[in-house]
Amino acid sequence: MAIDLSAILNFAVKEKSSDVHLKAGLPPILRIYGALVPIKNHPRLAPDEVAECALSLMNDVQQDTFKTNHQVDIAHSVPGLGRFRVNVFQQRGAVGIVLRVIPMQIQSFEELHLPPVVEKLSSEMRGLILVTGITGSGKSTTLATMLDYINNNRSCNIVSVEDPIEFLHRDKKSIINQREIGVDTNNFSDALRGALRQDPDVIMVGEMRDMETIEIAMTAAETGHLVLSTLHTIDAMETINRIVSVFPPYQQKQVRIQLAGIIKGIVSQRLLATQDGKGRVPAVEVLVSTGFVRECIEDKEKTKEIKAAIEKGYTTYGMQTFDQSLMNLMNQGFITYEDALLQSSNPDDFALKVSGVSGTDDAEWTGGGGE
Numbered sequence: 001m002a003i004d005l006s007a008i009l010n011f012a013v014k015e016k017s018s019d020v021h022l023k024a025g026l027p028p029i030l031r032i033y034g035a036l037v038p039i040k041n042h043p044r045l046a047p048d049e050v051a052e053c054a055l056s057l058m059n060d061v062q063q064d065t066f067k068t069n070h071q072v073d074i075a076h077s078v079p080g081l082g083r084f085r086v087n088v089f090q091q092r093g094a095v096g097i098v099l100r101v102i103p104m105q106i107q108s109f110e111e112l113h114l115p116p117v118v119e120k121l122s123s124e125m126r127g128l129i130l131v132t133g134i135t136g137s138g139k140s141t142t143l144a145t146m147l148d149y150i151n152n153n154r155s156c157n158i159v160s161v162e163d164p165i166e167f168l169h170r171d172k173k174s175i176i177n178q179r180e181i182g183v184d185t186n187n188f189s190d191a192l193r194g195a196l197r198q199d200p201d202v203i204m205v206g207e208m209r210d211m212e213t214i215e216i217a218m219t220a221a222e223t224g225h226l227v228l229s230t231l232h233t234i235d236a237m238e239t240i241n242r243i244v245s246v247f248p249p250y251q252q253k254q255v256r257i258q259l260a261g262i263i264k265g266i267v268s269q270r271l272l273a274t275q276d277g278k279g280r281v282p283a284v285e286v287l288v289s290t291g292f293v294r295e296c297i298e299d300k301e302k303t304k305e306i307k308a309a310i311e312k313g314y315t316t317y318g319m320q321t322f323d324q325s326l327m328n329l330m331n332q333g334f335i336t337y338e339d340a341l342l343q344s345s346n347p348d349d350f351a352l353k354v355s356g357v358s359g360t361d362d363a364e365w366t367g368g369g370g371e
Contacts, residue, residue, distance in 0.1 A: 003045060007077055010037065013101060016026050018136065020084075022097040024050050033280055034273050051095040052086045061182065064252035075162075075180070100136075106148045107141070113281050113334070114142065115325070117288060117318030118267055122146045123153070127264035127289075128221040130208075131234045137269045138282055139230045140166050140206075140266045146228060147204055151176060157203030161191040163206050171224045181206075191218040196223075205229040213245045218255075221262040235322070236266040236287035237306045240297055252300075260297040263289050270322065272343060274334050281334045283325045283343060285310065288306075288317045308347075323350050330354075 008028050014021045016028040027042035055353065057076050058066060071089040076099065078084070080153045085100040109119045121129055129146070131139045144167035147158060158174050163181035170176075179200070185191035188205060189212040196216075197205050206215045208229045221227040233239040240259065247255045266287040271280045282307040285292060293309050296302045313319035320328070324342040327350075344350035 002163055003049050005053055005056075007038070008083060008271040009041075009084065009099070011099075012099075013081055014143060018101055020097075020101070021100040022050050022053065022099075023091075025094075026089035047094045050097060054097055055096045057086055057088065057097075065182065069188070071180075073164055075166070078224060079188065083112045083166065083168065085145055088297075103141075104146050106167055106169075106244075109149070110139065110144060112138070112145060113285055113329075114145070114267075115286060115318065115328075116143070117265075117286050117320075118146070118170040118284070119149060119266070120318065121286075121288070122149045124226055124264045126221065126224050126226050128218065128227045128229070128259075128262045129265050129267070130229055130231055130263075131237070131250075131267045131269070132231045132239050133230060134232060134234065137271050139269060142267060142269065143230065143259045144169075145226055147176070147202075150174060150202055150226075154201075157199055158202040158204065158297060159198055159200045161185065161188055161195065161206060162204075163188070181182070189216055190221065196220055196225075200225055202226045202228070205230070208243075214243060214246055218258055218262060222258065234269070234270075234312060235268045235285050235307075236310065237303060239266050240306065243252060246356040256298050256300065260294040263294075263297065268322075270343060272300060272329070272335055272339060275336045275339070281329060283322050283329060285325065286319050287323045288313060288319050321345070323353070326350070327353065 009175055010213050012030050015030060017032050019031040021029040022045060024045055024047040025036045028042055029038050034049055057074060057082060062074050066088055074086045076084045076086050082104045083102040085102060087098050089096050089231050093309050126196055131142050133139050147169060150158065151169060151174045154174055156174045158176040160178045162178060165180045165305060179185050179191050181187060188209060192205060192213060193216060203220055203225055206219055208217055217227050217229055231239055231242060235240050243254050244255050268285040269282045270284055274281050287310050290313060296306045297308055305323060310319045310321050314324055323344050326344055329335045330337055330340045341347050
């Protein structure tokens with residue numbers, strides 16, 4: 001019996017799932033607000049059913065890629081329902097499928113509960129803006145909102161390179177060309193080189209995966225374009241170190257100088273369940289480029305001071321650390337004190353700040369309440 005994928009996806013969207021897992025021996029499993037929940041009364045899936053379902057999602061090129069690499073990223077659309085980012089993979093010789101639900105509507109910064117400084121960053125005309133976080137932390141959603149903001153407010157040419165294309169953008173004030181790896185182009189670096197010859201104002205790179213892609217993206221930001229991209233790093237400091245460490249040691253000093261010159265902001269995210277259990281909300285660390293931040297990036301010894309620079313830049317520049325963001329979410333009633341404490345970078349320090357005891361270095365921190 002074939003899997004009724006359409007029915008499963010309809011149910012998943014109705015239940016506000018973020019992901020759907022199809023694994024042999026189990027019923028379909030949904031991720032709802034961070035928790036894994038099996039679909040009740042659904043029969044367990046047989047290995048050949050999952051394999052057959054996977055093949056039906058792929059074209060010939062993607063099937064060849066899967067045969068060679070034992071995994072493939074693809075996009076799947078269901079008319080009237082939405083789009084899904086799909087990863088098909090092999091485990092213990094059987095085929096597995098994970099589908100990420102991509103919302104039909106691109107949400108605003110306010111709907112995503114992102115701090116106002118993220119909107120301000122989207123108004124930059126040139127330079128590099130990075131959105132970072134672990135898998136499933138909402139990076140693609142934030143990037144889509146930033147692109148949509150540019151599309152609504154600027155007349156420019158936007159080129160995106162994605163693997164696969166997730167949110168579909170229509171031309172508004174801007175024209176936007178979306179290229180998919182494996183369909184419209186072979187890889188990120190080739191597509192980026194091509195993008196530089198397509199008269200772009202804004203370039204969105206789905207992910208900076210290797211040295212070549214990072215190098216071209218940095219050059220594009222240096223030559224007057226606005227470049228947006230993502231990295232799988234947990235905060236601003238790790239992001240700087242990760243980019244620099246991709247290059248050989250003899251190049252690293254130069255890369256630090258180059259990076260300090262082009263970086264406009266780093267937005268790092270973690271998704272937390274809301275206290276009513278009916279949604280998720282992002283805790284967001286935001287780094288904005290200032291004179292001192294540029295010094296911290298250039299000087300290897302000073303990079304560890306980035307967190308303090310973010311904390312002190314709360315009032316003046318709208319920057320915020322994760323702990324300041326958590327405090328804000330807690331004060332607004334989105335999350336509980338217990339969850340905030342659990343997610344905080346420094347629980348002891350966080351507990352002291354909640355009880356009103358200030359540290360010696362946080363004169364600039366308003367406690368995240370913005371008073």
